[in-house]
Amino acid sequence: MEPFGKLDTNAAALALENIDTDQIIPARFMRAPRSTDHGQFLFHDMRRGPDGEPRADFPLNSPDLSSAGVLVADTNFGCGSSREAAVYALYDAGIRCVIAPSFGDIFYSNATKNGLLPIVLDRAVVQSIWKTLETANSARIEVDLESQTVHLPNGVTHRFDIDPFKKRCLLEGLDDIDLTLRHSDEIERHEQAHGETRPWAGTIG
Amino acid sequence: MTEPTTLFEKIWRRHAILDREDGTTLLSIDRHLCHEGSFHAFDKLKAQGRRVRRPDLTVAIADHYVSTDAPETGNQDPSRREVIERLSRNTDEMGVRLYGVGAPEQGIVHVVGPEQGITLPGLLLVCGDSHTATHGALGCLAFGIGASEVAHVLATQTLWQKKPKTLRVTIDGPLGAGVSPKDVILHLISVIGANGATGHMIEYAGSTIREMSVEGRMTICNMSIEAGGRAGLIAPDDKTFAYLKDRRYAPKDRDWESALEDWRSLASDPGARFDREVSIDARDVAPSITWGTSPEDAMAITGRVPDPAREDDPTRQAALSATLDYMGLTPGEALTNIAVNRVFIGSCTNARIEDLRAAAAVAKGRAARVTAIVVPGSTPIKLQAEAEGLDRIFIEAGFEWRATGCSMCVGMNGDLTPPGERCASTSNRNFKGRQGPGSRTHLMSPAMAAAAAVTGRLTDVRDLIGGA
Numbered sequence: 001m002e003p004f005g006k007l008d009t010n011a012a013a014l015a016l017e018n019i020d021t022d023q024i025i026p027a028r029f030m031r032a033p034r035s036t037d038h039g040q041f042l043f044h045d046m047r048r049g050p051d052g053e054p055r056a057d058f059p060l061n062s063p064d065l066s067s068a069g070v071l072v073a074d075t076n077f078g079c080g081s082s083r084e085a086a087v088y089a090l091y092d093a094g095i096r097c098v099i100a101p102s103f104g105d106i107f108y109s110n111a112t113k114n115g116l117l118p119i120v121l122d123r124a125v126v127q128s129i130w131k132t133l134e135t136a137n138s139a140r141i142e143v144d145l146e147s148q149t150v151h152l153p154n155g156v157t158h159r160f161d162i163d164p165f166k167k168r169c170l171l172e173g174l175d176d177i178d179l180t181l182r183h184s185d186e187i188e189r190h191e192q193a194h195g196e197t198r199p200w201a202g203t204i205g
Numbered sequence: 206m207t208e209p210t211t212l213f214e215k216i217w218r219r220h221a222i223l224d225r226e227d228g229t230t231l232l233s234i235d236r237h238l239c240h241e242g243s244f245h246a247f248d249k250l251k252a253q254g255r256r257v258r259r260p261d262l263t264v265a266i267a268d269h270y271v272s273t274d275a276p277e278t279g280n281q282d283p284s285r286r287e288v289i290e291r292l293s294r295n296t297d298e299m300g301v302r303l304y305g306v307g308a309p310e311q312g313i314v315h316v317v318g319p320e321q322g323i324t325l326p327g328l329l330l331v332c333g334d335s336h337t338a339t340h341g342a343l344g345c346l347a348f349g350i351g352a353s354e355v356a357h358v359l360a361t362q363t364l365w366q367k368k369p370k371t372l373r374v375t376i377d378g379p380l381g382a383g384v385s386p387k388d389v390i391l392h393l394i395s396v397i398g399a400n401g402a403t404g405h406m407i408e409y410a411g412s413t414i415r416e417m418s419v420e421g422r423m424t425i426c427n428m429s430i431e432a433g434g435r436a437g438l439i440a441p442d443d444k445t446f447a448y449l450k451d452r453r454y455a456p457k458d459r460d461w462e463s464a465l466e467d468w469r470s471l472a473s474d475p476g477a478r479f480d481r482e483v484s485i486d487a488r489d490v491a492p493s494i495t496w497g498t499s500p501e502d503a504m505a506i507t508g509r510v511p512d513p514a515r516e517d518d519p520t521r522q523a524a525l526s527a528t529l530d531y532m533g534l535t536p537g538e539a540l541t542n543i544a545v546n547r548v549f550i551g552s553c554t555n556a557r558i559e560d561l562r563a564a565a566a567v568a569k570g571r572a573a574r575v576t577a578i579v580v581p582g583s584t585p586i587k588l589q590a591e592a593e594g595l596d597r598i599f600i601e602a603g604f605e606w607r608a609t610g611c612s613m614c615v616g617m618n619g620d621l622t623p624p625g626e627r628c629a630s631t632s633n634r635n636f637k638g639r640q641g642p643g644s645r646t647h648l649m650s651p652a653m654a655a656a657a658a659v660t661g662r663l664t665d666v667r668d669l670i671g672g673a
Contacts, residue, residue, distance in 0.1 A: 105369075177360045180365070187362070191362070198463075201327070
C-alpha cells in the first residue's frame with residue numbers, strides 16, 4: 001500500500017451512529033475486482049434519494065466536500081460485514097482518514113491494511129469537531145500520523161492513540177506478509193509441536 | 206498455584222507463536238474457510254506470486270452467490286456465476302479443497318464447518334466473513350477477517366492479532382414457550398447495544414446455555430458480531446461431544462479419546478477474570494423482533510413502535526425519525542399490526558434442522574398468505590428435512606422449498622426483497638438495503654417467521670402454538 005503522508009484536506013461530518021458496511025458499499029457492487037474504481041460505490045444508496053438523484057442533504061454531495069479527505073463519523077462506524085470493499089470505496093473516493101468515537105473491529109483492521117487511518121476520539125470531542133466544521137469558515141483539517149495529532153480550523157489540536165505497529169505499517173506502507181515470513185522458522189516449529197500434541201488440529205480428515 | 210484462566214486465554218495461548226513487544230501476537234491458524242468473496246485475497250496472493258501455504262487446512266465453499274432455485278447452474282446470471290467460477294479456478298490453481306456447486310457437502314460456510322466436523326473444540330478458525338463467530342458454539346475460537354487478512358492467512362497460515370478484551374455473558378433460567386435462542390441473542394443485543402461488545406470476545410455461560418442444543422448455541426454465537434464482538438465462545442460439554450462424534454472430519458478411534466480428554470479441559474476456570482460481565486435472566490426474554498435498521502432495535506413482539514417525541518437527544522431523535530421513515534412505521538403502532546410482504550427462513554443464523562423443524566411446526570396445516578421461502582443451511586440439512594417430511598409440510602402450506610445458500614440474508618445471489626417491501630427474516634442483519642435496495646427487514650426466530658407467513662403480519666407465535 002501507499003505510505004500514509006500528512007493530510008491537509010477538507011473534512012466532512014457524517015453524524016449518524018452505526019453506519020454499517022452495507023451502507024458504505026451495498027452488496028451488489030461486491031463482484032468488482034480491486035482494479036475497479038470503488039469510489040463510485042461509496043454510500044451509493046445513502047447519498048441518493050428513491051428517485052436515484054443525489055440528495056442535497058448528504059455531506060459528500062456538497063460541492064465543497066466532494067473532495068473531502070477526512071470523514072468525521074459517529075459511534076460504531078463500519079460495523080457489520082467483514083467486506084474490505086468498504087475500505088476500498090472510501091479510499092478510492094479520496095478519503096484517507098475516518099474519525100469516530102468507535103469502529104467495527106474488522107473494519108478498523110481492514111482500514112489500516114489499505115492506507116486508511118481510523119482515529120478514535122471521545123464522542124464529546126467528535127461532537128465538538130462537527131460543531132467546528134459547521135461554524136468555522138473552513139472545513140480544513142490537518143492529520144499528522146507521525147505526531148498522532150489532528151488540527152482543526154479553529155486552532156484546536158487533538159491527540160489520538162494508535163497501535164505502534166499499525167502506525168509503522170501505515171507510515172511506511174508495509175506489507176505484513178513479508179514481515180511475517182521472516183518468522184518462518186518459528187512458525188514451522190510451532191506448527192510441528194502443535195500437530196504432535198493434537199494430531200486432529202493439524203489435519204482435516 | 207496457577208492463575209485461573211478463561212477458556213479464551215487457553216485457546217489463545219495454544220496458538221501463540223510469538224508475542225511482539227507492542228502487545229500483538231502471531232497466532233497459528235488451524236482452519237481457514239473461504240467462499241466466493243475470497244477472490245480479493247486470491248488476487249492479491251497471485252499478484253505477489255505467492256502460494257497457499259497450507260491448502261490442506263483450507264476449505265472453500267460456494268454459498269453467497271449460488272442460486273437457490275436453479276442451483277445446478279451455479280447462477281443463471283452470468284456475472285454472479287462468474288464469481289462462483291472464480292472460486293473454482295482459484296482453488297484448483299492452489300490445490301484447495303472445494304465444496305462447490307453440486308457437491309453433496311455444499312451449504313453455508315458456517316453451517317458446513319460444524320456439520321462436517323471441520324470445526325472442533327480448541328481450534329483456531331478464521332474466515333473472511335463476520336459471522337465466523339458461529340463456530341464458537343463448539344468451543345472453537347473463531348472470528349471473521351477482511352480480505353488482507355485472508356491473504357495473510359493463505360500465505361502464512363498465521364495472523365497477527367492484538368488480544369481482545371473478554372466479556373462473559375451469563376444467561377440463567379428456563380426459556381418460556383415460543384422463546385428460542387434467536388430471541389435470547391436479539392434480547393442481549395438490545396440490552397448491550399450494537400457496539401456493546403466492540404473490542405471484546407464474548408463467552409456465553411449459564412444454565413440457559415448449558416440446557417441449549419448445540420444448534421441453538423450456534424445461533425447465539427453467530428450474532429456476536431451484531432453486538433460488536435468479533436468472537437463468541439461456549440465451553441464444549443457432553444452435548445458438543447455428542448454432536449461431533451462420527452462427523453466426517455471429527456477425530457476417530459484413539460484420536461477421539463485423546464481429543465475428548467483434551468476438550469474436557471476447555472472451560473474457564475472457577476475464579477477466572479473477565480474484563481466485563483453481563484447477566485441476563487432468560488425469564489425476561491419474550492419472542493422478539495427488530496423494528497428498526499440496527500440489530501439493537503429489538504423488542505418483545507408485544508411491544509409498540511417507539512416514539513421519537515420521547516427521545517431527549519436531538520441527534521438521536523432525528524435518527525429515530527429517519528429510521529421509522531425508512532421502515533414505513535408509525536410511532537406507537539402495535540408491532541402485531543404490521544403487515545409483511547414476504548418471509549425468509551434461512552441463513553447461517555437459523556437454517557439448521559432444528560430451525561426448519563420449529564418453522565414447520567407452525568406452518569403445518571396452515572397456509573402462507575405471503576411469499577415465503579425456506580432455504581436450508583446445507584445440502585445434508587435439505588436432505589434430512591426431506592427425509593423427515595418437512596419439505597412436504599412447507600410446500601403444502603404454500604412455502605417455497607429452495608436449495609441451500611446464503612440467499613436473501615444478503616441477496617448476493619439475486620434473492621432480493623424489492624424496494625419498499627417488508628420481509629420477516631430469520632437472518633442476522635436488518636441494515637438499510639441489506640436484503641436489497643429499499644428493503645425493510647424485521648429479524649426474528651424461525652417459528653416467528655413462519656407465524657408471520659401464515660398470518661401475513663408480525664405475529665406472536667404463542668398465539669398460534671398456545672402458551673402465552
